[in-house]
Amino acid sequence: MAGVVALTGATGFIGGALCQPLVQAGWRVRALARRPPGRVLASEIEWIRGDLNDTAALRRLVADADSVIHCAGAVRGRSLKVFERVNVHGSERLLRTARGESRCARFLFMSSLAAREPTLSWYAASKRHAEEVLQQQSGALALTIFRPTAVYGPGDRELSLLFLLLRHGLLPVPGNQQARLTLLHVHDLVTAVLRWLDSSPPATGTFELHDGRAGGYSWQTIAAIAARVQGRPVRLLHLPYTGLTLAAAVNLRLARWLGYQPMLTPGKLRELRHPDWICDNDALAATLGWRPRIDLEYAMRKGLNG
Numbered sequence: 001m002a003g004v005v006a007l008t009g010a011t012g013f014i015g016g017a018l019c020q021p022l023v024q025a026g027w028r029v030r031a032l033a034r035r036p037p038g039r040v041l042a043s044e045i046e047w048i049r050g051d052l053n054d055t056a057a058l059r060r061l062v063a064d065a066d067s068v069i070h071c072a073g074a075v076r077g078r079s080l081k082v083f084e085r086v087n088v089h090g091s092e093r094l095l096r097t098a099r100g101e102s103r104c105a106r107f108l109f110m111s112s113l114a115a116r117e118p119t120l121s122w123y124a125a126s127k128r129h130a131e132e133v134l135q136q137q138s139g140a141l142a143l144t145i146f147r148p149t150a151v152y153g154p155g156d157r158e159l160s161l162l163f164l165l166l167r168h169g170l171l172p173v174p175g176n177q178q179a180r181l182t183l184l185h186v187h188d189l190v191t192a193v194l195r196w197l198d199s200s201p202p203a204t205g206t207f208e209l210h211d212g213r214a215g216g217y218s219w220q221t222i223a224a225i226a227a228r229v230q231g232r233p234v235r236l237l238h239l240p241y242t243g244l245t246l247a248a249a250v251n252l253r254l255a256r257w258l259g260y261q262p263m264l265t266p267g268k269l270r271e272l273r274h275p276d277w278i279c280d281n282d283a284l285a286a287t288l289g290w291r292p293r294i295d296l297e298y299a300m301r302k303g304l305n306g
Ligand SMILES: NC(=O)c1ccc[n+]([C@@H]2O[C@H](COP(=O)([O-])OP(=O)(O)OC[C@H]3O[C@@H](n4cnc5c(N)ncnc54)[C@H](OP(=O)(O)O)[C@@H]3O)[C@@H](O)[C@H]2O)c1
Pocket: 008, 009, 010, 011, 012, 013, 014, 015, 032, 033, 034, 035, 050, 051, 052, 053, 071, 072, 073, 074, 075, 086, 090, 110, 111, 112, 113, 147, 148, 149, 150, 151, 152, 158
């Protein structure tokens, strides 16, 4: 048995994708869940009912754990406060609890490439702030920060609409036509996490992750790949700048009024319109020997895009 891993976010896309591979690799997985986990998630997992706000639940989560993988996070919200509560204060509470557990030697924070551009959105600002707070407070705990770019694959809800439209021969472009985007398949992210767990001494630092495609993707390249794989043309659908800006502003107003957490907000639009999401795997490759294996064309050909 490799040891005990405390996992957060296991009911979500990335944490959920980690469950089975962790169990298969011999780890005893203890996972935090705010709601009963779905049947598809590994039944070998010990579930701890609770929230990142609940210190007692966090203590049960990290008791006797060797490592913490922190994937829980707010990815949508109607104010900075919503993001800070989970991404900053929740992460800080978890780290402090892990520091109190003598066995626990390493802590992986699933941040985001967005943290590189904290002025774009509340989400990005909260991820950067969380990184800073965790770095200040990690003490003797080996802290590693992963900054994955946009992640896709089975179980993803955010990019699945894009893939659905691609299958219908359409690629919506939300703004900047010259933008360079990057992508990462969730299976490659899982492999990186498993490598991190096996690293000895624990690899520490802040690492960007993408699928390794040099120079990233343009919207045109994505359309061309989909057209090649599907054997039919894919049309770029340029979304009107003003209309989309207005829709994001109205959605935010409605969310505040009706009390839901919106995905499309002015901040999310700024992220989508940002011209340069090119990133670099070199640091992680040098540290963990990790190399991504799945690019967009391979994923689409093999039906791995979810
Ligand atoms: N997906 C991407 O493209 C991407 C890219 C870069 C970084 N990331 C980061 O990776 C992490 C996981 O993303 P994801 O795509 O898997 O998101 P997701 O599917 O929305 O899952 C988020 C997870 O966090 C949990 N959670 C949220 N607030 C919580 C709280 N207060 N207490 C306890 N658990 C809480 C959710 O629980 P419930 O199921 O109960 O809601 C869920 O399990 C996030 O931190 C995100 O910022 C994601």
